[in-house]
Structure formats: C-alpha cells, structure tokens
Amino acid sequence: MLSGWVDRTVTPGRLDGLLGRGAALGLAAEKWQRAGLWLLVRPEPGYPARLEQRLGRKAPPVLFGCGRAALLNPKRSGLAVVGSRGANEEELAFSGKLGAAAARDGRSIVSGGARGVDRAAMKGALDSEGTAVAVLADGLLHAATSALYRRPLLSGDLALVSAVNPEAGFNVGNAMARNRYIYCLADAAVVVASARGSGGTWSGACENAKEGWVPLWVRHTSDPDSGNRGLVERKGARRLPDRLDSLAALFEPPDAAPAPVPERIFGEPQSPYAPASDTPVSTASAGKEHHVPTVPNDLTFYGLFLAKLAAATAQEPLSGDAIAQRFDIAKTQAKEWLGRGVAEGRVERVTAPVRYRAPPREHSLPLDEPPPKPSALPDPEIASAESLHRTEFQDLFQARLDELTAAEPCSADNVAQSLDDVTRYQVQEWLRRSVAGNKIRKLNKPVRYSRPE
Known part of the structure; x- marks a missing residue:
C-alpha cells in the first residue's frame, strides 16, 4: 500500500509506524471505556465551548474524562480556586468555605485536584451538595477508580478531565499546561496561596493575568514576600475583599462598575409556565x-x-x-x-441538614402607593x-x-x-x-x- 508513497518529511517507515500507533490507540481506548472514561474531540458537540473560545487552536484537540461531562459546559459561571499544596490550616479552611459558598450560589468549583487548596475547595463544594471539575495533569485512569472520587463520580457531582494520556505519569510540562485549562474552564479565579516567582500556581496566575482570560482575585495575606502580594502589586490581580456578600461580584471584568448587592430581593420572577391549553x-x-x-x-x-x-x-x-x-x-x-x-x-x-423548599411569596410595594384592593379572582x-x-x-x-x-x-x-x-x-x-x-x-x-x- 505504501510502495508509491513519496514525502520528504513523512517517510513510508514513519507512516507505517503511525498507522500501528492508531491500532494501539484503539485497543487503549477500549480499555479506558471499560473503566468508565470518555473522550471529547474538538470541535465535536460536548467539547467545552469556553476552551475553544479562549484558547482557539491552542485548545487541546482531545480531552479524556470521567464523570458528568456536562459540567464542562455549565449554564452558570464556574469559579476556579487554586493554591499551593503546602497551604496552612487557615488557607485550607478558607478554600473549603469558598467551595461551599460556590455550591450555595449554584456554581461549580474548577481546580487541579491536587492535594491542598484544590481538594479543600472541591470538598467544600461537594459536601454542600455542589459540583466540581478537576483538571488533572496525570493519572486520570487511577483517579477514576480511586475511592476518593467514587461517590461524587457516581452521583454526577464531579467531572475529572485531562488533556494527556489517562495512564501518563507526572510531567512538569503537562502540569504547567493544565493550569491554563483550569482558568479557561471557569469564568473567574481565586488564588488562595502562592509562592512568589515559582510553582504552578504562580505561573498559571501570571499567564491568566497576561492573557486576560478571566477576572483574577487573590486572597489577602500579611506576608510581604508571598506570591499573593506579588500578584496584586506586579501582575494586576485584584485583592479579594475580606467580606464578600455575593460571588457575582467576582465575575465582573476589572473595568466594569460593581453591581449593587441588595440584602434581599423582593417580588416574584415572571412565572415560567403559561395558562393551560384546552387541547389534550x-x-x-x-x-x-x-x-x-x-x-x-x-x-x-x-x-x-x-x-x-x-x-x-x-x-x-x-x-x-x-x-x-x-x-x-x-x-x-x-x-x-x-x-x-x-x-x-x-x-x-436551608441547612442542618441541607433541604430545599419554595420561598414564601412576598411582594414589595413603593412606599408612596396604597396597597391594592382585594380581588375576588384567584391569582x-x-x-x-x-x-x-x-x-x-x-x-x-x-x-x-x-x-x-x-x-x-x-x-x-x-x-x-x-x-x-x-x-x-x-x-x-x-x-x-x-x-x-x-x-x-x-x-x-x-x-x-x-x-x-
């Protein structure tokens, strides 16, 4: 079949080797599917739209994953939470609270799934009946079968995703590359803890600050030598407020005026359903x-x-x-x-335990208008x-x-x-x-x- 093949860069021997790799890939894909993994190919339906929009041709051509793939294309903006593996107890507690707050607000947490800040934020979200996406740099096949993730994967609350071979080991280049995917799968990012001038957290935050993918926020620290201070002073990141009444403020672009956050919103939204039709x-x-x-x-x-x-x-x-x-x-x-x-x-x-209900119907009236007269007709x-x-x-x-x-x-x-x-x-x-x-x-x-x- 290759007897008439002539090409300066792709020799018949190399082409034959590539075809052989295709057969091996087919066998590997069958093995991964048996383990519950799936793959998304750009630009097929289901591939994360945010990656395509923000990275263009630099978006990974293939994504391997496990769990609920729909979490990669959420209708509501997700929040990336990143930080050091060696974070202290206070930083880990903060990460967990941030994850829980995202869950209460109906948003997914996007992280790297690493020990420390990443897992603390994910745990905070999952423990509060929220969802999370972990972008792994290696070992997807092992993680997919790990007891650590079994329950949230089965319940559809978690998606594990990777741009590298599911059986690949750790590689510094892959770890650095996956940082951009964390930012680009979310719509805002919070750096909890970072070392100045080194490490994946620092390099990922600097790349996002340069490219302007999503708004970048940094938790305040009193340490003048920390990477957090450096990101604010040298890279244009914004300091995370000590008190945050609404996560919506994190998704505002830097040049946008912050939206007012009311303590409570009165009145009912327009009914999502219409009067019944008479036609069965x-x-x-x-x-x-x-x-x-x-x-x-x-x-x-x-x-x-x-x-x-x-x-x-x-x-x-x-x-x-x-x-x-x-x-x-x-x-x-x-x-x-x-x-x-x-x-x-x-x-x-409502909490303790977590439960749900329809809110009581409340209606607000302008202070200078009298209340409406009661009507004999039902609402x-x-x-x-x-x-x-x-x-x-x-x-x-x-x-x-x-x-x-x-x-x-x-x-x-x-x-x-x-x-x-x-x-x-x-x-x-x-x-x-x-x-x-x-x-x-x-x-x-x-x-x-x-x-x-």
Missing part, C-alpha cells in the same frame, strides 16, 4: 389511542419542577434525594434544577401552579416527544438538544420508559425513535 395531547399505544393528561403548550420541565416543588414543600422542606424520589426523576436532574432555582431565588436552601400564577403540580414529568416528556416525532423519527441527541433544560441522562431514562410502555417505537441502525404504527 394524545399518542397511539399498542394500536389504540393513549390520552395523555392535558399539558400546557408552553410549559417547561423546569417550570413544572418549580410548581411541584411549591406543592411538595408547602409544609416542610425536603432533601435533594427525597425530591428526586418523590418526583420520580434522576438525582442529577433534581440537583441541577435545585441549583438553578437557588441561584435565581426561586428555591430556598393566576398560584392557580396555574396548583393545577400543574399534579402533572407528571413523564407525561410532559411524552407530549414533547410526540411533537418532535410528528414528522419523522428523531435520535436521542435530537431530543436532548430540543429539551435544553433537561440532562441527557434524564432524557435517556424517559425514552427507555416510553419504549417499555409502547408509547414510542425504537428503530435501529441508526437508533431513532418514532410514533407507534
């Missing part, structure tokens, strides 16, 4: 009509979740696991909606919520699935992309139930879904 939705099942309960045309899954949460927690708050079980949804899906609700002020999070938002909480998620999914497959069969990817407020795992579970209940037909080669004949 139906689908064929096993040769006969199967009528799905009436579903509002503009109802979103997140909107239904909020309505059901308001009804379920009217008397007392519930844990995330209890909510997932009561609503018959995946724990990862419940966690994502709860985090979004907390961030938007539509869900209230349409409350009435809508009270009528919606009896709707099941599977019924809503079936209604949307009927709409998607009305013209032609569609793939699971098509369904997941059209339902942008639902995780891919949850879509797969609902599809499985629809097939088992003969409400949808599964086609093979390629796998697609269509209405029953």
Whole structure:
C-alpha cells in the first residue's frame, strides 16, 4: 500500500509506524471505556465551548474524562480556586468555605485536584451538595477508580478531565499546561496561596493575568514576600475583599462598575409556565389511542419542577434525594434544577441538614402607593401552579416527544438538544420508559425513535 508513497518529511517507515500507533490507540481506548472514561474531540458537540473560545487552536484537540461531562459546559459561571499544596490550616479552611459558598450560589468549583487548596475547595463544594471539575495533569485512569472520587463520580457531582494520556505519569510540562485549562474552564479565579516567582500556581496566575482570560482575585495575606502580594502589586490581580456578600461580584471584568448587592430581593420572577391549553395531547399505544393528561403548550420541565416543588414543600422542606424520589426523576436532574432555582431565588436552601423548599411569596410595594384592593379572582400564577403540580414529568416528556416525532423519527441527541433544560441522562431514562410502555417505537441502525404504527 505504501510502495508509491513519496514525502520528504513523512517517510513510508514513519507512516507505517503511525498507522500501528492508531491500532494501539484503539485497543487503549477500549480499555479506558471499560473503566468508565470518555473522550471529547474538538470541535465535536460536548467539547467545552469556553476552551475553544479562549484558547482557539491552542485548545487541546482531545480531552479524556470521567464523570458528568456536562459540567464542562455549565449554564452558570464556574469559579476556579487554586493554591499551593503546602497551604496552612487557615488557607485550607478558607478554600473549603469558598467551595461551599460556590455550591450555595449554584456554581461549580474548577481546580487541579491536587492535594491542598484544590481538594479543600472541591470538598467544600461537594459536601454542600455542589459540583466540581478537576483538571488533572496525570493519572486520570487511577483517579477514576480511586475511592476518593467514587461517590461524587457516581452521583454526577464531579467531572475529572485531562488533556494527556489517562495512564501518563507526572510531567512538569503537562502540569504547567493544565493550569491554563483550569482558568479557561471557569469564568473567574481565586488564588488562595502562592509562592512568589515559582510553582504552578504562580505561573498559571501570571499567564491568566497576561492573557486576560478571566477576572483574577487573590486572597489577602500579611506576608510581604508571598506570591499573593506579588500578584496584586506586579501582575494586576485584584485583592479579594475580606467580606464578600455575593460571588457575582467576582465575575465582573476589572473595568466594569460593581453591581449593587441588595440584602434581599423582593417580588416574584415572571412565572415560567403559561395558562393551560384546552387541547389534550394524545399518542397511539399498542394500536389504540393513549390520552395523555392535558399539558400546557408552553410549559417547561423546569417550570413544572418549580410548581411541584411549591406543592411538595408547602409544609416542610425536603432533601435533594427525597425530591428526586418523590418526583420520580434522576438525582442529577433534581440537583441541577435545585441549583438553578437557588441561584435565581426561586428555591430556598436551608441547612442542618441541607433541604430545599419554595420561598414564601412576598411582594414589595413603593412606599408612596396604597396597597391594592382585594380581588375576588384567584391569582393566576398560584392557580396555574396548583393545577400543574399534579402533572407528571413523564407525561410532559411524552407530549414533547410526540411533537418532535410528528414528522419523522428523531435520535436521542435530537431530543436532548430540543429539551435544553433537561440532562441527557434524564432524557435517556424517559425514552427507555416510553419504549417499555409502547408509547414510542425504537428503530435501529441508526437508533431513532418514532410514533407507534
């Protein structure tokens, strides 16, 4: 096959060797998949958009990972927390508190997964029912099977990712290169502890300051020789306030005026659901009509979740696991909606133990206006919520699935992309139930879904 090959730089011998490496890579990839690893190739769907936008051609062509890949493309900005492996107890405690604060704000922690500040911040987030992304410089395969990460990986709260061979050992160059990926996967960064002029924390912070990827904040220290002081005085980093009322301020660019942070926001956001439609939705099942309960045309899954949460927690708050079980949804899906609700002020999070509930309805009025006269008509938002909480998620999914497959069969990817407020795992579970209940037909080669004949 290579008898007619002529090239000055790529000789037939070298090309033959490269082809052999391709076969070896295929065997290795099969081994990694058996261990639960996945890979993302630029620019395929699922590859982190932030890496492509900020690094361009310098973004790694392949990412290996384990856990919940969707955490690499979060809807809400993530916070990078970095620091020395030899941080003291005070710095470690601060890192843990910062991770917990990010979890309460519905944000992921992005770190390098190393001993010290990185793991303390991740632990703070995960212990507070938050999520984290660890960008590893080596040993992904070992980390993926480690007891240290088993529980958060299984629960979907953690993603481990690496740009190098999952079985590669430690390499200084790889460790330095991964620092840029930590910054570029987040939208703001905090340096907790750094040595001046040396080390990965210092070099990564300096590179971010030079490139301007994300806002850079540094924890204050009284040590004049610390890297923290050097980053502020020489590299243009900003000092982290001693008291921070809102993490949102960390994501403001340096030249933007800080947004005012109110102590409490009164009033309700616009209802995420619309009045119910009078037209029932139906689908064929096993040769006969199967009528799905009436579903509002503009109802979103997140909107239904909020309505059901308001009804379920009217008397007392519930844990995330209890909510997932009561609503018959995946724990990862419940966690994502709860985090979004907390961030938007539509869900209230209580502690000791951690539970959730719909916040009490409050309305603010200008001081110079009298209160409105009572009306005999019910509040349409409350009435809508009270009528919606009896709707099941599977019924809503079936209604949307009927709409998607009305013209032609569609793939699971098509369904997941059209339902942008639902995780891919949850879509797969609902599809499985629809097939088992003969409400949808599964086609093979390629796998697609269509209405029953």
